[in-house]
Amino acid sequence: MKLCNTIFLIGLFCGLKTTAQTDSIQRLETVVLVADKYVKQKVTGQKIIAITAKDIAQNNNNPTETLRFNSPIAIRDTGNGGASSARFRGTSASNTAFLWNGININNFGLGQTDLNGISIATSDEILVKSGGGSIKYGSGAIGGTVHLNDFLYYKDHQKVQVLSSYGSFNTTSNVVNAHVGTQKWSFKLGTTYHQSANDYDLIDDRYKDKEGKFLKNENGAYQNYSFNLSGGYQINPFSTLQFYSTWYRGDRLFSGALPNPSAADEKYKDANQRNLLTWDWQKKHWHHLLKTAYLTQEYRYYENKNKHNYDYGNSTTYIANYDVSYKKNGGTRFSWSTDLQRIEGETNQISKKNREQFAVVLGVESELCERLNYHIELKKEWNSDFRVPVIASLAGEFNLKKNHKVLLNLGTNYRVPSFNDLYWPGQGNLNLRPETAKQIELGYQVIHQNLTIKSTLFWMDVDDKIVWVPNANLATPNAWSPMNIEASYHQGGELFLGWKYWIHQKSNVQLTTNYTFTDAKNEKTNKMLIFVPQHLLNAKFSYQLKKWDVYLQNLTQSSVYTSEDNLEQLQLGGFGIFNAGLGCQLTDKKHQIHLGLSVKNLTNQLYQFSRLRPMPGRNYQININYKFN
Amino acid sequence: MKITKLFLQFLSIAILVVSCQDDDSSVEMVNRDYSKGVLISGEGSSAGTGSISYVATDRSVKYQFIYLSANGVELGTFLQSIAFTEDNAYLIVDNANTVTMVDKATFIKKGEITTGLQTPRYMTVVNNNAYVSNWGDPFSEADDFIAVVDLTNNSVVKKIAVSNGPEQVIAKNGKLYVSHKGAYTYNNVVSVIDLTTDVVTEIEVEDNPDEMFFNNNGNLVVLSEGRLLYNADYTVGGHTIGAIQTIDIATNTVSRSVTFEEGVHPSLMAFSNDQIFYYTNGNVYKIAENATSLATEALISKTLSGMAVSNNELHGVDAGAYKAQGDYYIYDLDSGEEIYTSKVALGAAKIYVLE
Numbered sequence: 001m002k003l004c005n006t007i008f009l010i011g012l013f014c015g016l017k018t019t020a021q022t023d024s025i026q027r028l029e030t031v032v033l034v035a036d037k038y039v040k041q042k043v044t045g046q047k048i049i050a051i052t053a054k055d056i057a058q059n060n061n062n063p064t065e066t067l068r069f070n071s072p073i074a075i076r077d078t079g080n081g082g083a084s085s086a087r088f089r090g091t092s093a094s095n096t097a098f099l100w101n102g103i104n105i106n107n108f109g110l111g112q113t114d115l116n117g118i119s120i121a122t123s124d125e126i127l128v129k130s131g132g133g134s135i136k137y138g139s140g141a142i143g144g145t146v147h148l149n150d151f152l153y154y155k156d157h158q159k160v161q162v163l164s165s166y167g168s169f170n171t172t173s174n175v176v177n178a179h180v181g182t183q184k185w186s187f188k189l190g191t192t193y194h195q196s197a198n199d200y201d202l203i204d205d206r207y208k209d210k211e212g213k214f215l216k217n218e219n220g221a222y223q224n225y226s227f228n229l230s231g232g233y234q235i236n237p238f239s240t241l242q243f244y245s246t247w248y249r250g251d252r253l254f255s256g257a258l259p260n261p262s263a264a265d266e267k268y269k270d271a272n273q274r275n276l277l278t279w280d281w282q283k284k285h286w287h288h289l290l291k292t293a294y295l296t297q298e299y300r301y302y303e304n305k306n307k308h309n310y311d312y313g314n315s316t317t318y319i320a321n322y323d324v325s326y327k328k329n330g331g332t333r334f335s336w337s338t339d340l341q342r343i344e345g346e347t348n349q350i351s352k353k354n355r356e357q358f359a360v361v362l363g364v365e366s367e368l369c370e371r372l373n374y375h376i377e378l379k380k381e382w383n384s385d386f387r388v389p390v391i392a393s394l395a396g397e398f399n400l401k402k403n404h405k406v407l408l409n410l411g412t413n414y415r416v417p418s419f420n421d422l423y424w425p426g427q428g429n430l431n432l433r434p435e436t437a438k439q440i441e442l443g444y445q446v447i448h449q450n451l452t453i454k455s456t457l458f459w460m461d462v463d464d465k466i467v468w469v470p471n472a473n474l475a476t477p478n479a480w481s482p483m484n485i486e487a488s489y490h491q492g493g494e495l496f497l498g499w500k501y502w503i504h505q506k507s508n509v510q511l512t513t514n515y516t517f518t519d520a521k522n523e524k525t526n527k528m529l530i531f532v533p534q535h536l537l538n539a540k541f542s543y544q545l546k547k548w549d550v551y552l553q554n555l556t557q558s559s560v561y562t563s564e565d566n567l568e569q570l571q572l573g574g575f576g577i578f579n580a581g582l583g584c585q586l587t588d589k590k591h592q593i594h595l596g597l598s599v600k601n602l603t604n605q606l607y608q609f610s611r612l613r614p615m616p617g618r619n620y621q622i623n624i625n626y627k628f629n
Numbered sequence: 630m631k632i633t634k635l636f637l638q639f640l641s642i643a644i645l646v647v648s649c650q651d652d653d654s655s656v657e658m659v660n661r662d663y664s665k666g667v668l669i670s671g672e673g674s675s676a677g678t679g680s681i682s683y684v685a686t687d688r689s690v691k692y693q694f695i696y697l698s699a700n701g702v703e704l705g706t707f708l709q710s711i712a713f714t715e716d717n718a719y720l721i722v723d724n725a726n727t728v729t730m731v732d733k734a735t736f737i738k739k740g741e742i743t744t745g746l747q748t749p750r751y752m753t754v755v756n757n758n759a760y761v762s763n764w765g766d767p768f769s770e771a772d773d774f775i776a777v778v779d780l781t782n783n784s785v786v787k788k789i790a791v792s793n794g795p796e797q798v799i800a801k802n803g804k805l806y807v808s809h810k811g812a813y814t815y816n817n818v819v820s821v822i823d824l825t826t827d828v829v830t831e832i833e834v835e836d837n838p839d840e841m842f843f844n845n846n847g848n849l850v851v852l853s854e855g856r857l858l859y860n861a862d863y864t865v866g867g868h869t870i871g872a873i874q875t876i877d878i879a880t881n882t883v884s885r886s887v888t889f890e891e892g893v894h895p896s897l898m899a900f901s902n903d904q905i906f907y908y909t910n911g912n913v914y915k916i917a918e919n920a921t922s923l924a925t926e927a928l929i930s931k932t933l934s935g936m937a938v939s940n941n942e943l944h945g946v947d948a949g950a951y952k953a954q955g956d957y958y959i960y961d962l963d964s965g966e967e968i969y970t971s972k973v974a975l976g977a978a979k980i981y982v983l984e
Contacts, residue, residue: 206701257705257725259704259727260705260727262726304769307769309768350863423863425863425864467950470948471910562677563952565953567953569677570676611703
């Protein structure tokens with residue numbers, strides 16, 4: 001386990017990977033190439049946690065479930081499998097950026113990512129970074145960012161992972177992730193298929209049918225699949241050419257709410273495609289990274305699934321990016337980055353619109369003394385649609401003593417108006433400004449071999465928030481339009497705790513937990529922001545004895561207000577739910593098979609994230625996680 | 630074994646946490662009499678489903694969420710309108726395709742209609758039948774209908790096909806009058822349905838007719854909002870005009886039109902004491918029922934989403950952005966002064982003065 005110790009000290013990587021991914025961490029240091037190295041190597045002063053393949057295997061129904069049980073993000077979905085929005089620290093879904101290999105993939109129309117409209121299970125690494133990061137990750141990186149990264153290994157290798165599960169409501173999740181390569185070449189092929197009838201009982205005693213039975217989650221079925229192909233070639237020891245591509249297609253119905261879920265008949269289809277080509281050149285003091293990307297997104301919304309007419313939208317994004325940095329041995333690193341993007345978008349109601357943006361980022365990073373390093377960055381973006389403010393970030397990390405670290409990060413971030421905000425026919429507002437945010441966070445981390453504590457206190461102020469309000473525009477009476485009219489402040493703390501204890505050689509206990517306290521209020525009214533839980537906790541406790549393991553998982557959320565005037569009657573109650581599982585690991589030299597049985601919502605608790613949309617009651621799943629090389 | 634103990638401890642704490650959770654499903658149910666006073670229906674939104682507020686005639690008391698208090702359950706979104714009979718109130722929730730029947734006094738649920746409706750909007754009752762306007766699929770202009778409900782068993786007995794977007798319904802002398810606001814698009818007719826033969830006659834009016842009432846001569850007054858015209862690139866290219874039109878119900882022809890300036894889109898209308906009250910863009914105006922031109926000066930300046938006039942008082946509600954409670958105002962029509970204001974149902978839209 002000594003190796004793990006070293007690895008933990010190297011960077012901002014979360015604990016509890018000791019069993020799950022020791023393997024990949026080792027390689028990471030030598031032969032793994034990641035398109036987005038920045039998040040792990042150069043983000044300074046912020047809290048990052050990793051979601052492991054094992055976490056995904058335990059919560060694999062959809063990305064909402066994966067992140068809800070394993071990250072500090074508060075997620076609100078409109079019923080299981082429905083549209084799902086992620087918020088960090090009480091901000092909104094449009095203040096949460098999703099990055100695929102370092103590329104911002106938030107939806108062009110809404111400026112946010114629907115967590116049930118993406119596939120994350122083939123990612124080799126999922127990192128959840130709390131706090132803003134607009135300098136590197138652009139618009140929407142205000143509350144936090146989620147990074148989905150693919151790895152390419154340069155050594156002789158072949159490894160395959162197959163994850164498959166089947167459970168209640170005819171739900172199945174299937175993932176294949178294969179890596180193969182030599183010291184010169186590397187390939188990765190991944191695919192996912194998720195499907196569910198999702199017709200669970202809405203276990204609210206107050207709403208039953210005439211026979212006294214629970215109503216069903218009607219019109220909630222979904223299915224989606226994705227393919228992922230990446231490859232790379234190591235031209236010489238200091239230069240590599242890589243490409244990444246992924247293709248996703250989703251087809252789902254939007255379920256109905258109580259008291260009459262049978263009224264629902266909406267359908268939503270979406271498809272997206274992402275391609276990225278990178279050229280990495282690193283020699284002596286210089287590091288160059290050239291990236292080009294081509295992304296498309298497309299959706300079709302059917303108000304009535306039985307009819308052929310639909311609303312649609314699509315977008316195409318072209319990105320060219322060049323990063324260069326210079327660092328003398330042990331000295332200061334200077335970096336310069338330019339980013340050029342063109343986004344074309346249209347919907348059935350918005351004729352084709354283009355947005356062009358060009359950004360320059362300057363950075364300085366150095367060790368002030370042996371124990372203190374700092375990182376300063378400055379970004380200016382020119383955008384064809386509006387003025388984007390100059391933003392800056394200052395961060396530092398101080399090693400208090402061995403394994404103890406104090407972190408500081410302060411900076412400004414932004415979120416640009418979405419296409420819908422600007423161009424919605426008759427309602428869009430061309431005079432919108434970007435939302436801006438200021439933040440400070442102070443962290444303390446303890447990273448030991450078997451104990452990881454990552455804590456942070458944050459304060460954030462978001463201004464010029466874009467809100468759709470009625471009667472905003474005299475030219476279109478009675479219509480709703482977006483305006484920059486609200487401001488909010490966010491304060492609180494986050495705690496990650498990972499602990500592993502070896503009882504004896506063949507048995508251990510493990511605890512992983514994320515706790516977030518959030519106080520997020522509207523600056524004008526001083527009322528709590530809606531759908532923001534003050535307390536959010538998830539915890540996983542597991543016990544392993546030889547080849548057997550059991551786990552108990554908890555999600556606790558305090559009540560949330562759903563109305564902006566914080567009416568008591570319009571609260572969604574707090575809850576605590578449990579999942580539990582039993583597993584068995586069969587291993588030989590080349591094969592690792594883990595068989596699992598899970599019971600979700602063990603106590604059959606009624607809980608909901610949206611009004612009148614109960615989540616599933618007690619349900620069961622069997623799963624297999626098979627790895628071979 | 631130490632670890633077993635630890636595990637059990639964890640489990641017991643966990644169970645404790647669960648059992649200590651507030652159970653929000655227990656609402657204390659109350660039995661009150663709401664048959665006299667003002668009811669305000671709120672459409673609801675993702676912040677909260679449709680709800681109803683009650684304010685007593687003398688404004689001494691106000692109760693919120695009266696359906697929830699009476700029944701312990703929520704209505705669903707969006708509570709579009711309420712229809713009344715002698716004993717019952719019918720709550721029409723369009724997204725839930727539901728009409729809920731409650732006791733008019735207590736608001737305790739007595740029944741519901743959940744089949745045969747699609748995006749129901751308004752309802753009126755003639756003898757023992759209810760007539761409910763339905764958009765059908767709001768994106769389809771060809772599946773709109775009036776559902777005829779037998780109130781003895783609350784079932785839809787037939788559907789009368791009508792043109793796109795039927796909105797408000799009122800009945801007189803065995804005929805049903807339907808304004809066609811046009812759902813998500815537009816329409817420009819008032820349908821007249823003979824309730825014995827189901828024959829539908831259409832009368833052309835200005836675009837997007839919505840509010841209607843019978844004036845003192847027994848003729849039908851209709852408010853048409855007019856609409857925005859979009860260019861091919863969906864920018865606003867122009868407007869069709871709004872109007873207050875009077876229909877002679879003997880001949881089914883428009884006998885008088887008072888039109889608005891281009892770009893002005895009136896959205897609310899009420900009738901009291903020979904006077905027509907109408908609302909456009911933050912102002913309430915008043916004209917005589919036989920006026921041939923519009924008022925020049927506003928009576929009251931206030932943003933409103935619902936309006937009613939009764940006993941020389943104007944009641945108005947403003948739903949705001951549907952994310953918090955709405956505002957309710959009462960104005961004395963003699964002085965033009967605001968005499969009462971209060972917070973009411975989320976998405977406040979309709980005011981029913983019950984006397």
